[in-house]
Amino acid sequence: MSSDKSPEVRTKRTSGRNTSGRRAGGRSGSKKNTGREDLFSAYLKTAIVVVAVVAVIAVIWLIVKPFRMRAEKARLESAVSESDALEITVDPEAEDGSGQAGRARIPDGMSVRYDTPGWQHDDKGWWYASDEKTFYVNGWFTLDQQEYHFDSTGYMDTGWTPIGGKGCYFDEHGVYDSAADNSRMIALTFDDGPGEYTNELLDLLEENDAKATFFMLGECVEQYGSETIPRMVKLGCQLGNHSYDHSDMTTLSTGAALQQFQSTDELIAKYSGGVPASLIRFPYGSYNDELESRIDKPSMYWNFDTQDWTKPDAYEMAQKVINNVEGGDIVLMHDIHANTISSLKTMIPGLREAGFQMVTLTELAAARGFELEAGVTYFGFSDTDIAHGSVSDQKDGTAASDDAAAAAGTDSSYGEPVGGQQTDGETTEGAAETTDSYEESGSDDSSGGYDYSEESDGSYDESDDGSYDESGEASTESESGDTSSVYNDSAVADY
Numbered sequence: 001m002s003s004d005k006s007p008e009v010r011t012k013r014t015s016g017r018n019t020s021g022r023r024a025g026g027r028s029g030s031k032k033n034t035g036r037e038d039l040f041s042a043y044l045k046t047a048i049v050v051v052a053v054v055a056v057i058a059v060i061w062l063i064v065k066p067f068r069m070r071a072e073k074a075r076l077e078s079a080v081s082e083s084d085a086l087e088i089t090v091d092p093e094a095e096d097g098s099g100q101a102g103r104a105r106i107p108d109g110m111s112v113r114y115d116t117p118g119w120q121h122d123d124k125g126w127w128y129a130s131d132e133k134t135f136y137v138n139g140w141f142t143l144d145q146q147e148y149h150f151d152s153t154g155y156m157d158t159g160w161t162p163i164g165g166k167g168c169y170f171d172e173h174g175v176y177d178s179a180a181d182n183s184r185m186i187a188l189t190f191d192d193g194p195g196e197y198t199n200e201l202l203d204l205l206e207e208n209d210a211k212a213t214f215f216m217l218g219e220c221v222e223q224y225g226s227e228t229i230p231r232m233v234k235l236g237c238q239l240g241n242h243s244y245d246h247s248d249m250t251t252l253s254t255g256a257a258l259q260q261f262q263s264t265d266e267l268i269a270k271y272s273g274g275v276p277a278s279l280i281r282f283p284y285g286s287y288n289d290e291l292e293s294r295i296d297k298p299s300m301y302w303n304f305d306t307q308d309w310t311k312p313d314a315y316e317m318a319q320k321v322i323n324n325v326e327g328g329d330i331v332l333m334h335d336i337h338a339n340t341i342s343s344l345k346t347m348i349p350g351l352r353e354a355g356f357q358m359v360t361l362t363e364l365a366a367a368r369g370f371e372l373e374a375g376v377t378y379f380g381f382s383d384t385d386i387a388h389g390s391v392s393d394q395k396d397g398t399a400a401s402d403d404a405a406a407a408a409g410t411d412s413s414y415g416e417p418v419g420g421q422q423t424d425g426e427t428t429e430g431a432a433e434t435t436d437s438y439e440e441s442g443s444d445d446s447s448g449g450y451d452y453s454e455e456s457d458g459s460y461d462e463s464d465d466g467s468y469d470e471s472g473e474a475s476t477e478s479e480s481g482d483t484s485s486v487y488n489d490s491a492v493a494d495y
């Protein structure tokens with residue numbers, strides 16, 4: 001009985017295990033297939049949503065884009081319009097120099113090369129772009145706690161600059177130095193050269209870190225210009241025009257006088273890199289209103305006359321300059337005299353030791369708050385000149401030669417102009433009465449010849465006809481009665 005049941009039982013159990021195994025295997029495969037389907041379905045839904053969102057954004061962008069383009073175009077047009085308005089409405093700097101820089105549209109001649117806002121540079125100097133279309137002009141600008149100043153063309157100022165009637169100093173980087181001192185600055189000026197001693201004078205200037213202004217004659221430039229003018233430029237000296245042959249300009253026709261200066265300018269430019277003289281000085285200090293207005297340069301006189309043409313003792317002349325010169329003075333000398341060069345060997349180091357800085361005329365004027373103007377004659381920039389109103393023959397933009405000359409008539413130990421005010425072709429009575437002045441006289445001869453006569457001591461004697469003749473003794477110049485518009489300056493005592 002046992003043997004009959006056993007195989008059946010085993011068969012059923014085996015069959016049951018097989019059946020159970022098949023059922024179990026069927027349920028596992030079904031779950032795996034369902035999981036894959038669910039994951040795929042989730043990915044598909046996400047993709048559909050993303051595509052739908054992108055499509056909606058694209059549709060919105062296409063709808064909005066025209067409006068955005070119109071808005072951007074309007075903004076740019078507004079910016080350009082604003083720049084145009086700035087260019088027109090930027091206010092000039094306040095008269096007292098307190099004005100802040102305005103913004104103006106960048107002109108076609110200037111281009112932004114670097115980041116904006118920021119500094120830009122070209123062959124004219126540094127300027128500051130406030131954005132890609134505008135730049136700062138005409139006033140003060142503060143950046144990183146440093147003060148700068150831009151001129152009316154937008155370029156950064158350096159060196160001494162007249163602002164609001166005051167001399168302001170900006171270093172080579174354009175940073176304002178409020179502590180800079182202009183009280184001990186003077187201008188050494190030399191007439192009638194260049195000559196055989198001019199290079200020796202340039203050596204002295206270079207050795208003492210000094211500058212000067214040279215009023216040159218065209219005929220001398222022809223002889224000595226090639227060896228002296230390039231050195232003057234290199235040393236930072238200023239080039240002045242003293243006519244071609246030292247004729248009294250008031251004895252010539254206006255056309256002939258202008259030609260004298262024009263031909264000399266051309267000769268100077270030949271050796272200066274193409275740059276003509278920036279200033280003029282009339283021979284004998286003799287000029288009239290028409291000549292002054294027709295020459296498109298500032299005219300320079302002087303207020304300290306060394307009278308070196310009289311051949312004073314070189315050491316005594318040097319000491320009188322050192323002991324009597326005042327900050328702002330324009331000192332008159334001649335680089336054609338050997339005696340003058342000898343004196344300068346003591347004078348220039350002595351002035352430097354006394355704290356004087358020897359600068360060009362334009363730099364001196366700027367340091368004292370004056371911008372030199374064409375058609376105006378300047379006499380000096382000392383405190384005395386400023387106080388007396390005798391800096392020039394023009395005041396506050398109007399002709400004021402009478403006031404300037406009257407103020408200059410005050411006697412002074414250092415040589416202010418005295419008498420001889422300009423009065424339309426006449427000199428004032430008493431101009432010739434100044435006994436210690438260097439009274440340059442005009443010539444009765446329209447040719448006004450300037451005859452260079454060689455002398456062993458390098459000096460010349462001026463005769464009353466305006467020419468130089470050979471003489472071993474110093475002569476005293478007298479004023480011709482018909483000389484017009486001659487200013488006479490008193491000299492240091494005993495000259």
